[in-house]
Amino acid sequence: MEIPYTVSARRDTGLFNSKVGIWLFLASEVMLFGGLFSGYVFLRAGVRPGVDLPWPDAVYVHGPFIWLGFLNTLVLIASSVFVVLAWAQLKMRRYGMYQFYMSLVLVCAAGFMVVKTIEYNSKLNHHFGARLSDGTLLDGALVADDSHHCPGDYVTFEADKAVFSLARTGIFRKLDPYFLDFAVLKGGEEMVVNAPGGKQLKGVAELSAWLEEYAAQNPREARVTAGFAKPVTFQFRRKDVFGKRVFPDRVPLFRGNELQGKLIDDTVEIEVHTVDLQMVRDEEKSLAWAYLGEGYKAGYEGHKKEKLNDPLHRRFLEKGGTLPGGQLRIWQHPHPAGEHGGEKAAAGGHGEASAAHGSSDGHGGHGAPVVSIKGSDIHFMGAHGPKFGTYYAIYFTMTALHGLHVVGGALVLAYFLFFGRKLYRKNPEHLANRVEVGGLFWHFVDLVWIFLFPIMYLM
Amino acid sequence: MSATEASHSEAHDHHDGHDHHELSFWQKYVFSTDHKVIGIQYGITSLIFLAIGFFLMMVMRWSIAYPDRPLPMVGDWPFFNKWIGEDGLVTGDLYNMFGAMHGTIMVFLGVVPLAFGAFGNYVTPLQIGAPDMAFPRLNMASYWFYLLGGVLMFISFFLDSGAAKAGWTNYSPLANITDQQYRDLFWTSQTQWLMAMVFLITSSLLGAVNFITTIINLRAKGMTWMRLPFFCWAQLVTGFLLLLAFPPLEVAAVMQLMDRLAGTSFFIPTGLHVGGNMVDAAGGGSPLLYQHLFWFLGHPEVYVLILPGIGIVAEIVANNTRKPLWGYKTMVGAVMVLGFLSFIVWAHHMYLTGMGTAISTFFQTTTVLISIPSVILITSILLSMWGGSIRFTMPMLWATAFIPMFGIGGLTGLPLAFNYLDLHLHDTYYVIGHFHYVVAPGTIFALFAGIYYWYPKQTGRQMNSFLGHLHFWPSLLCMNLIFAPMFIQGMAGMHRRAFDGGAAYEQISSQVYLEQGHPLAVLFNAIFRGGADLPVEVINLNLLTSAGAFLLALAQVPFVINFFLSMFRGAKSDERNPWQGTTLEWMCPTPPPHGNFDREPVAYRGPYEYSVPGEERDFTPQFEPDTRVTEARPLPSLH
Amino acid sequence: MESSTEDLQKHVRTYLMVGATLFVFTIVTVLVRTVPFFDFGVPGVDAPDIAFGLVIATFKSSLVMLIFMHLNHERGLIYKVLVFTVAFAISLMGLTLFAQGNPIRPHADVIEHLHVSDVTAADVESKAPGAKAEPAKH
Structure with a gap:
């Protein structure tokens, strides 16, 4: 049995099967990206000034990335030309030239993904921002330390009491006092717990065994509280804390576990490149100045005055226009380190790292100010990953989906390149059809990027 | 046409050579690329899921009817006792979980795969005269994606967090914040629901591409668009609905997945607090965006559920009334208009989300408009029966019952289209009654009709008629016992999501429906309340509904027996055309071999040439050449 | 699309021209955003900038669709499918925004x-x- 019209076109529709198929698939892709673009417009148009986090101001945030996006646009356009040339060569039955152009397509695809990786890496691992409780946004880079984890991720807590959940977890229904693993024990001393009933339990193993026993004996109880004989210090990454929030006297943990005691340290060190006051009601009283010092406040005022004196700006303001994107309320460090990538940032920040809390008047020409922000002042923080506001969410979702399309398309085209010869010998038209269909998909991927580039990088 | 012919004869030259080399068991029955085997795989898998969905519903119905009595029989099952409350009662959590999964399983794993995957796969290529689907391997992939999604959905019951419990619509931000107490959010209910949905959507997209291509490009010689059986038209439009409506849901699923796993706030508004604490998210998202994306699929999905059913019923009605389908061209037009309009009505599910009057008016208008093509379809089928000599075969019984049942479902939807009435009826049992009338006694009856109709084609045996009646009549009765009281409860204002059946909302649920001493009240009390002399309140109707549900389960037993027994013991109907049908599937051997046809199928005429005046027989199949017609027509008076 | 070698050679030239045009317009769109001299309206992003960027993107994408994807001479069936798809995509975006704005x-x-x-x-x-x-x- 053979399926008709795999190679030749059907008379009345004028199409071979896979061409109908790919156009239908592209139609569904139009709806997929249509949905995502709708989401983009919906989220962007839905930002309520003063309530929601504003979309990042293009000049300050996209600046370094415009050129990466620009490069990628050119790369994809080139690959689109190459793929159509490869098809034309195949139609002219020049297999060698087909191979040449198709290889160029794959090189372009690889190049695109490399640039994308650089960009993602910079956003995810270098850029970092914190929105303070009064709406101030301090943007810049996290001060890196020797370990791979960012120090801003850690919370140190001295506990003298623990609430153990008796909820069973997993399909094997075991108890899971996972947080005990985060205890930092000084001088090799054992963790000792005073269990209810006067028992003293040493070490995690003994404690776990007792918990199992206790839970079995008291099936109706949801949790049990026990004190530590000596206060135990715990160090958590924030993702291990329920809701990522700690309090001065307790750390809520997953599944209803909790530690009670004293918060030692939850400060975050940030190298500040940008102060964004769009969400602040009173610029004068912004928390930014408490951390950065009055010198920076004066700098900010000067910067604002300068902007107002700029003839272009003034003309619009005199005409009664308002400036978009809160441009007047953003101040940027004159020479932010690591503007083009992220390699320099760590070096730039290190020297200043000790310049703590509110005393960083003396920034040199090379170093941006470094501040240690108290956890309680931070409303929300994170790298410029998908978490960091709706712009980043839609940016990462769309570009990652687009990247997946690039990878998928490249794999298919690579298959046609490396395993096409046999089919070419048997029926060159069949291979040409396949390349045409693969090419249609590739052009679509290019098409999506043609829209993604301006809306994500330029607007 | 010569090219068509040439390639077909070429296909048949190859045919013999290919068919003889033996396929292993795995290639033939498991990893098959044959559309019929895939259709049967879809059919059996989806029937299993329908049974699972039905079981979940029975647990829920028990809780609604008897919130204070322990769950009988199944309460001790492993994993079941994990969620069950003290004293064996169904907890609110369990009810939410089963409610969400009942909807999900029935819609995405039960009815759509059965209607589109199973019947579409099995019947469509046969009816258009194609040797197989246009992309057989894609077809196989589509089934396996479906199975993967289904298995993932099913094993989510056994996760630590249990299965999804934020409703089958999975609304944000509720679905975002569920399970936040688990450290590993990936292996939690809502996340796995989304993962499974991504697989199911992929499966549907592949299926849709394949179906549409097949219908467009693989029609047999002479099978022009206006000779296409109506079932294929319905499948074509369904394919387009799946193709274009599912991607926005995929977007919603991806965004929600990002919200859960990457911490984005697509659907998390600024300042969202849960349990007194601010959610750790940037905010700025919009829960309404989720609803728009979801219902952009959600409404066309309703037509995905119903159109194949209407297609099946149209085939069966034409066959059993021995008359052409009334208004075939109008029906084709109506189904296309229906498909088009179904894309611009979605926000009538969202009247209560704070939409303004202008946009509500728009969606209200389109929603009322879409009832026109639906009514055209049903009226055409009804009119087809007018004056026919109807054979009440098993398939025809189900098809006949479909018409009023779907009619009730459709007409009760009209009040919901008007936003001011929807204010009262939204999220009440009325809505449940409405869409279940459309899907349960509607679509599922049509699917049963289809099973009884095409069963002889695959097995060469008829299904037993006595067991069939034993299946049909109780099912019809129970379906109405279940869903009719819901309209009363809904109009009284009972909310649809109460796990105790509304006992907690006494003001509403204790409204008297039948006065004390009313003859029906006496009858009701005699059956359900040991003859107590009490008025019947709307909450008491739960007893009726639940009894109907349990009886409906019993009524399916004859079907299961019939389905398996008839394979070996059913009356033989070895001939190719047991129902004296006219469409091309009755031309190929029984059961159809790989490649389907043993001679080239050609369509010489329209699909429903029944009782053509002057013909010897009361049916003139599409595949029989024109000879007799041209002779007979000029000389009708000779007879 | 059956074409002779000469035809295809001609096509190849067209493809290269289109590629060059796409390059040029990409550069234009970036210049407008990065060099203040070319900026429309208010400094920074505002409505005219967005409109201009989208017009260029639409122009570029229509070139890709018409020439590279051969939509300038395709079969009727494909146009029908695409017209409906675009209509539904527009209705998705348009009605969603309509609902947001009302x-x-x-x-x-x-x-x-x-x-x-x-x-x-x-x-x-x-x-x-x-x-x-x-x-x-x-």
């Missing part, structure tokens, strides 16, 4: 009761659980 507003009487003259839907929404709702004065 929320319920508090009735005039209600606003009077609140003694707030300029209450917008956004304000009402922002008094979400987190923020303390102002008690309505009667």
Whole structure:
């Protein structure tokens, strides 16, 4: 049995099967990206000034990335030309030239993904921002330390009491006092717990065994509280804390576990490149100045005055226009380190790292100010990953989906390149059809990027 | 046409050579690329899921009817006792979980795969005269994606967090914040629901591409668009609905997945607090965006559920009334208009989300408009029966019952289209009654009709008629016992999501429906309340509904027996055309071999040439050449 | 599309021209955003900038569709599919935005009761659980 019209076109529709198929698939892709673009417009148009986090101001945030996006646009356009040339060569039955152009397509695809990786890496691992409780946004880079984890991720807590959940977890229904693993024990001393009933339990193993026993004996109880004989210090990454929030006297943990005691340290060190006051009601009283010092406040005022004196700006303001994107309320460090990538940032920040809390008047020409922000002042923080506001969410979702399309398309085209010869010998038209269909998909991927580039990088 | 012919004869030259080399068991029955085997795989898998969905519903119905009595029989099952409350009662959590999964399983794993995957796969290529689907391997992939999604959905019951419990619509931000107490959010209910949905959507997209291509490009010689059986038209439009409506849901699923796993706030508004604490998210998202994306699929999905059913019923009605389908061209037009309009009505599910009057008016208008093509379809089928000599075969019984049942479902939807009435009826049992009338006694009856109709084609045996009646009549009765009281409860204002059946909302649920001493009240009390002399309140109707549900389960037993027994013991109907049908599937051997046809199928005429005046027989199949017609027509008076 | 080698050679030239045009317009769109001299309207991103960027992107994408994807001479069936698809995509975006731009507003009487003259839907929404709702004065 053979399926008709795999190679030749059907008379009345004028199409071979896979061409109908790919156009239908592209139609569904139009709806997929249509949905995502709708989401983009919906989220962007839905930002309520003063309530929601504003979309990042293009000049300050996209600046370094415009050129990466620009490069990628050119790369994809080139690959689109190459793929159509490869098809034309195949139609002219020049297999060698087909191979040449198709290889160029794959090189372009690889190049695109490399640039994308650089960009993602910079956003995810270098850029970092914190929105303070009064709406101030301090943007810049996290001060890196020797370990791979960012120090801003850690919370140190001295506990003298623990609430153990008796909820069973997993399909094997075991108890899971996972947080005990985060205890930092000084001088090799054992963790000792005073269990209810006067028992003293040493070490995690003994404690776990007792918990199992206790839970079995008291099936109706949801949790049990026990004190530590000596206060135990715990160090958590924030993702291990329920809701990522700690309090001065307790750390809520997953599944209803909790530690009670004293918060030692939850400060975050940030190298500040940008102060964004769009969400602040009173610029004068912004928390930014408490951390950065009055010198920076004066700098900010000067910067604002300068902007107002700029003839272009003034003309619009005199005409009664308002400036978009809160441009007047953003101040940027004159020479932010690591503007083009992220390699320099760590070096730039290190020297200043000790310049703590509110005393960083003396920034040199090379170093941006470094501040240690108290956890309680931070409303929300994170790298410029998908978490960091709706712009980043839609940016990462769309570009990652687009990247997946690039990878998928490249794999298919690579298959046609490396395993096409046999089919070419048997029926060159069949291979040409396949390349045409693969090419249609590739052009679509290019098409999506043609829209993604301006809306994500330029607007 | 010569090219068509040439390639077909070429296909048949190859045919013999290919068919003889033996396929292993795995290639033939498991990893098959044959559309019929895939259709049967879809059919059996989806029937299993329908049974699972039905079981979940029975647990829920028990809780609604008897919130204070322990769950009988199944309460001790492993994993079941994990969620069950003290004293064996169904907890609110369990009810939410089963409610969400009942909807999900029935819609995405039960009815759509059965209607589109199973019947579409099995019947469509046969009816258009194609040797197989246009992309057989894609077809196989589509089934396996479906199975993967289904298995993932099913094993989510056994996760630590249990299965999804934020409703089958999975609304944000509720679905975002569920399970936040688990450290590993990936292996939690809502996340796995989304993962499974991504697989199911992929499966549907592949299926849709394949179906549409097949219908467009693989029609047999002479099978022009206006000779296409109506079932294929319905499948074509369904394919387009799946193709274009599912991607926005995929977007919603991806965004929600990002919200859960990457911490984005697509659907998390600024300042969202849960349990007194601010959610750790940037905010700025919009829960309404989720609803728009979801219902952009959600409404066309309703037509995905119903159109194949209407297609099946149209085939069966034409066959059993021995008359052409009334208004075939109008029906084709109506189904296309229906498909088009179904894309611009979605926000009538969202009247209560704070939409303004202008946009509500728009969606209200389109929603009322879409009832026109639906009514055209049903009226055409009804009119087809007018004056026919109807054979009440098993398939025809189900098809006949479909018409009023779907009619009730459709007409009760009209009040919901008007936003001011929807204010009262939204999220009440009325809505449940409405869409279940459309899907349960509607679509599922049509699917049963289809099973009884095409069963002889695959097995060469008829299904037993006595067991069939034993299946049909109780099912019809129970379906109405279940869903009719819901309209009363809904109009009284009972909310649809109460796990105790509304006992907690006494003001509403204790409204008297039948006065004390009313003859029906006496009858009701005699059956359900040991003859107590009490008025019947709307909450008491739960007893009726639940009894109907349990009886409906019993009524399916004859079907299961019939389905398996008839394979070996059913009356033989070895001939190719047991129902004296006219469409091309009755031309190929029984059961159809790989490649389907043993001679080239050609369509010489329209699909429903029944009782053509002057013909010897009361049916003139599409595949029989024109000879007799041209002779007979000029000389009708000779007879 | 059956074409002779000469035809294809001609096509190849067209493809290269189109590629060059796409390059040029990409450069234009970036220049407009990065060099203040070319900026439309207010400095920074504003409506004219967005409109200009989208017009260029639409132009570029139509070139890709018409020439590279051969939509300048395709079969009727494909146009039909695409027309419906685009219609539905536009309805998805358009109606969603329509719904966003047309929320319920508090009735005039209600606003009077609140003694707030300029209450917008956004304000009402922002008094979400987190923020303390102002008690309505009667």
